[in-house]
Amino acid sequence: MDRAPGLSVRVKLTLSYAGFLMIAGVLLLAAVWVFLLRYVPERAMLINPEDNAHLNGVFPVRSSLQYVFLPRAAAVLAFLLVFGLVGGWLLAGRMLAPLTGITDAARMATSGSLSHRIQLPGSKDEFRELADAFDAMLARLEAHVAEQQRFAANASHELRTPLAVSRTLLDVARADPNPDTDELIDRLQTVNSRAIDLTEALLLVSRAEQRSFTRERVDLSLMAEEATETLLPLAEKHGVTIETRGDITPMLGSPALLLQLTTNLVHNAIVHNLPEAGTVWVTTGVRPDTVVLTVENTGEKLTPELASTLTEPFQRGTERVHGDHPGVGLGLAIVKTITHAHDGTLTLTPRSAGGIRVTVELPAVSPPAGPVSDVH
Template sequence: MSARLKLTLSYAGFLMVAGVLLLAAVWVFLLRYVPNRAMLTNPDDRPNGVFPIRSVLLGVFAPRAAAVLAFLLLFGLVGGWILAGRMLAPLTRITEATRTATSGSLSHRIRLPGRKDEFRELADAFDTMLARLEAHVAEQQRFAANASHELRTPLAVSKSLIDLARTDPNHDNGQIIERLHAVNTRAIDLTEALLLLTRANQRTFTREPVDLSLVAEEAAETLLPLAEKQGVTIETDGDITPTIGSQALLLQLITNLVQNAIVHNLPEDGTVWVSTEVRPRTVVVTVENTGEILTPQLVSTLTEPFQRGTKRIHADHAGVGLGLAIVKTIVLAHDGRLTLVPRSAGGLRITVELPAAPSALPQR
């Protein structure tokens, strides 16, 4: 049976039960004040001179009660069918939208009118889900196109170098090998970044207690040679910041931030500040750097895959355009929040806020 038929039968059944109870109450009420028998003033009217009041009353009441119940049954069926149809009408629109989305069209929205009830909340939640799903699919399509383009470039360069070596035996093979090595290294870095991005997206990692202050110090020490080579000073400070997550992914997160801050810095005498902070329910890592003045519009696009803010200053650390995209994915995988704000004096301030470990929360 359909939901509409079930509701119709339920309405009709409830109305019938209510009618039976009402008629039973009327009958009981009548019995309280009506005697069972009455003596006739003229005994010639009855053989024994007694008139059975209740029996006569029952004979009159029962057919009319049956007629009332039949009317209630018919009224309940017709009215219940109409009411059930009106109540389930929003579900029909939601079902049609679901079928449209199943066919591949995610641009359709229900936009259910009327007062905000359970059906309106369901429709609004479904519209929100469709909007997010449409944005996610569009982002994945852009990502796939960009990744294909980024991977095609080193492959095309490698093919050109190999063709050059085959057609020109007198060419300097050492130079070709060096260029092939550089191109293949970039392709490998891009592939590893894509795999890391996929792993973070799927959240297939083990969660464990992590102190972000120690992770920040490790990342800064690892990148210290790069900073010295580029003439950038790294300054670290802050509190113990315990959280729960993947040690490897969080190290990759802060390493990407610090490396990005080093590469996108002033040509000389640049500075990178790495600090950690404990808040009531979260822990925060902030990475700031000096550099060129950035607009808020440009900063808002930096976490998209294969987006680069300014031209790379050092070609040997050009990256693959996934550094901040990986950071954003890791932050979301840890239920955190990522904030990018351009500094008025130039450079960028990036704040990562993650849930604090339960042991670090204040006890009541």
């Protein structure tokens, strides 16, 4: 933003200090003058009138006091003005010194360097709080930028893969004098479907990150029930039983995004389960200020280190991926993004018996209601 040139803060503070000191000096001198006028008589009798016969034995005290007091008062005010300007300039410079480091850090951040930290020394005050808040903001920005760069690199790699496969299939078909057109079309359709799914997932992540959605009153338990009903055939195919239980969980959010969140969680719990006789538990609950959605499943044992990486984009633990449902590697990443877009928290905890428990906690909008449950 272009601004007109003006006085620096240091000059303004200096003038303020000097002005305040001058006002205090004027008030003090005025009080002294009023005191003198009140208690000093206008005239006084001379002890030796013979020495000053021209005064007729009477000395004009007030007029003499005015003659003596006013020049000295003016000299005092001049000294206070100089002292206020010099002292104010030095004090303002000392007080504003921490802002120099903050300004330099801000300029470095605007140039793209996010690794610099102010780390302002000293005890806690307003400047230290500002510096600490700025350092925390730089740390979050640095982490966010690194995550976005990593996401962009992974997305480019993932999108390049189906395009490279399509080109290879077409090159092979062109070189084959008798290509199998039906097989080529089927394989290209499979590759194209994967590219479309990946692109739609990336768009969904971008939409959620930008929070470009309208918040409506939503019952999260209904979203969980709808996702469960939709994925019931997939669960039956994998021999997985889905158990749902919970309370009415009203909140404000995007119905489409929250349905995507619950669908991703239930789908993930189904396809990353035991080969047979697996179970998925879907539970909704309420707390004083939040609503909670918990999806847990049986499955292979996971380490806490592996569980902590599953929300990263394009992270697929090889031991958790089935050949017929490899996905695009964005299922839990989408869940994490939607959760954060709704000001919630996402927690992944490995189950001691195997499998994982995923807990989504979101802000609530009204008191809890009675429980409902069913088993599929």
